Amino acid sequence: MNGLMMPSQLTLTAVMRHAQANFPGSEIVSFTADNPTHRYTYADAFARSAQLANALQALGARPGDRVGTLAWNDYRHFELYYGTSCSGLVCHTINPRLFPEQIAYIVGHAEDRWLFIDPMFVPLLEALAPKLSSVEGFVVLTDRAHMPDSTLPNLVCYEELLESQPTGFDWPSLDENTAAALCYTSGTTGNPKGVLYSHRAMVLHTYGVLMPDVFALKGSEAVLPVVPMFHVNAWSIPYAVPAVGAKLVFPGPKMACGETLSRLIREEGVTIAAGVPTVWLALLKYLRETDSTLPSLNRVVVGGSACPWSIMEEFEQQHGVYTHHAWGMTEMSPLGTYNPRVPEDLPGDQAKALRLKQGPAAFGVEMRIVDEQGQPQPHDGIAFGALQVRGPWICERYYRAAESALTDDGWFDTGDVATIDPRGYLGITDRTKDVIKSGGEWISSIELENCAMALDEVAEAAVIGISHEKWAERPLLVIVPAPGAEPDPQKVLAAFEGNVAKWWIPDDCVVAEELPHTATGKISKKDLREQFANYRWPEEQPA
Ligand code: AMP
Numbered sequence: 001m002n003g004l005m006m007p008s009q010l011t012l013t014a015v016m017r018h019a020q021a022n023f024p025g026s027e028i029v030s031f032t033a034d035n036p037t038h039r040y041t042y043a044d045a046f047a048r049s050a051q052l053a054n055a056l057q058a059l060g061a062r063p064g065d066r067v068g069t070l071a072w073n074d075y076r077h078f079e080l081y082y083g084t085s086c087s088g089l090v091c092h093t094i095n096p097r098l099f100p101e102q103i104a105y106i107v108g109h110a111e112d113r114w115l116f117i118d119p120m121f122v123p124l125l126e127a128l129a130p131k132l133s134s135v136e137g138f139v140v141l142t143d144r145a146h147m148p149d150s151t152l153p154n155l156v157c158y159e160e161l162l163e164s165q166p167t168g169f170d171w172p173s174l175d176e177n178t179a180a181a182l183c184y185t186s187g188t189t190g191n192p193k194g195v196l197y198s199h200r201a202m203v204l205h206t207y208g209v210l211m212p213d214v215f216a217l218k219g220s221e222a223v224l225p226v227v228p229m230f231h232v233n234a235w236s237i238p239y240a241v242p243a244v245g246a247k248l249v250f251p252g253p254k255m256a257c258g259e260t261l262s263r264l265i266r267e268e269g270v271t272i273a274a275g276v277p278t279v280w281l282a283l284l285k286y287l288r289e290t291d292s293t294l295p296s297l298n299r300v301v302v303g304g305s306a307c308p309w310s311i312m313e314e315f316e317q318q319h320g321v322y323t324h325h326a327w328g329m330t331e332m333s334p335l336g337t338y339n340p341r342v343p344e345d346l347p348g349d350q351a352k353a354l355r356l357k358q359g360p361a362a363f364g365v366e367m368r369i370v371d372e373q374g375q376p377q378p379h380d381g382i383a384f385g386a387l388q389v390r391g392p393w394i395c396e397r398y399y400r401a402a403e404s405a406l407t408d409d410g411w412f413d414t415g416d417v418a419t420i421d422p423r424g425y426l427g428i429t430d431r432t433k434d435v436i437k438s439g440g441e442w443i444s445s446i447e448l449e450n451c452a453m454a455l456d457e458v459a460e461a462a463v464i465g466i467s468h469e470k471w472a473e474r475p476l477l478v479i480v481p482a483p484g485a486e487p488d489p490q491k492v493l494a495a496f497e498g499n500v501a502k503w504w505i506p507d508d509c510v511v512a513e514e515l516p517h518t519a520t521g522k523i524s525k526k527d528l529r530e531q532f533a534n535y536r537w538p539e540e541q542p543a
Helices: 011-021 042-058 075-085 098-112 119-129 160-164 199-210 237-244 258-268 277-288 309-319 349-355 443-451 489-494 525-531
Strands: 027-030 038-041 066-070 090-093 115-116 137-140 155-157 179-184 195-197 222-225 247-250 272-275 299-302 322-328 335-338 366-370 385-390 412-420 426-431 436-440 441-445 458-468 473-480 509-512
Touching: 011 075, 011 199, 027 042, 027 075, 038 042, 038 119, 042 075, 042 137, 042 160, 066 075, 066 098, 066 119, 075 090, 075 179, 075 237, 075 247, 075 309, 075 426, 098 179, 098 195, 115 119, 115 412, 137 160, 179 199, 195 199, 199 237, 199 335, 222 237, 222 258, 237 247, 247 258, 247 525, 258 277, 272 426, 272 436, 272 489, 277 299, 277 309, 309 322, 309 443, 366 412, 426 443, 436 458, 441 525, 443 458, 443 473, 458 525, 473 489
Parallel strands: 027 247, 066 090, 066 115, 090 179, 115 137, 137 155, 222 247, 222 272, 272 299, 299 322, 473 509
Antiparallel strands: 027 038, 179 195, 322 335, 366 385, 385 412, 412 426, 436 441, 458 473
8 A cells, every 4th residue: 555645756856846945045155256255045946947947948958968067166066966956857967187188088877968168178178179069058157257278178167158049948857867967977997987866866875964963054045165066966965065054265276375274264164174184184284383273163074085194183182173084975866874973971992983984875775795605794893894775865776887787686886895893883894906915814904094194294195015925915004194204114114003903004104205196186096006016025125
């Protein structure tokens, strides 16, 4: 027997309508290249999304067409999110930091009909244009005064495209399973793979993000997504914030600029900000150097890579800001787990251990760990296993792939190795491809990196496995010194004593000027392993 409730569809159009009806005056503030601080309301934003939908219809857009974006976080990108998805098109966000050949591959694979681009990406696209055969036109996200000279064919100015269009649109009644957005994984091996998000997944994910032990967003807050809108929908912040009517503050191209972030936070009264560890390192450095603080900010969300303790400690002790550690991935929209506030009475060392974990699963995500035979492992906080997940906002099949992306029994293998403790807290130890196996036992590179990052002289740290005659593999630590520091490798290694099992301590420490990073800002272990392909352990080096 079916229930007898209204069959209302879970769509982003419903999010937009809710925000329009209830919070038309809520503000969206953006830092942009052509107008340093642009300010308007939700009512203005959705009126312009309607103009965009009208313009796309006039261009001949058909339901399901992909519209590509190469853009930073600002109000025009926000208008694109809603103007495309809510009119039945697919908002395909593209990471401009990918290798140009990968961008060409992605645009071709997605068959994007139009690309909406920030002016600074015009030269990149000019070089790629001959390879972008599906693209009918390029729309530059700026006004007439700032239009660049360009050889790109069918170049259109965004403001001119919108100008003459009506501010109302007859938004279609979409089935909730309609595709809303598309994002390709950065894929360190093989071609990038497209994750095609449905409206239903985005709406359920929005509820998940808003839960009290997750982002816990209130309408009275101001939210700064420092996580790019070109990567996994900026962790769905552009959907979750309008659902509650909070103020949105966008940093434009200044994602890693401590000065801009700190000014926006102070001037706009930002209460919560979200981003990867690298952006917080930049912000904390700026605050340290200018002896400033951020009175309005009460929490930051850190994910994308393991959050070092030094970030949590400095935020809390110097600025009274609580750091929440979260884990997720492109294929999960991205939310998987979120570490809530630890109980106040938890002793310091236990609180630290708990906060360094990635937290319990958000409602909507089921997790398990399995061994090499696919057998589920206990959730005792000790057993390691391949982390598998399932739920309504997790990818079932990649875009245009013939086969399901799931295991035979219906789970998605995340490619991460983890522990899960009896309270359900996830502890990511490695990517499957990066695990270090010494004498048949796993060593967690993330735990070792956290240990190194706790030292003042270390700005960045990475641990990779290097083949070893006796143990098959042993960990090698590579560090980048903090500005002005000259760390002694032996002293760095000595600092591990007592913090990790003795046999986990890296066999050597190498000081490097920089570490290779991926297009999403993570340390690229693959490139690092290539750099150290000829490395020999001290005892193996010729005398
Ligand atoms: P992406 O799909 O590019 O967002 O990358 C997802 C991957 O980033 C995950 O599978 C993890 O390997 C890694 N990751 C994300 N968040 C964390 C975290 N909090 N701690 C450790 N690794 C993380």
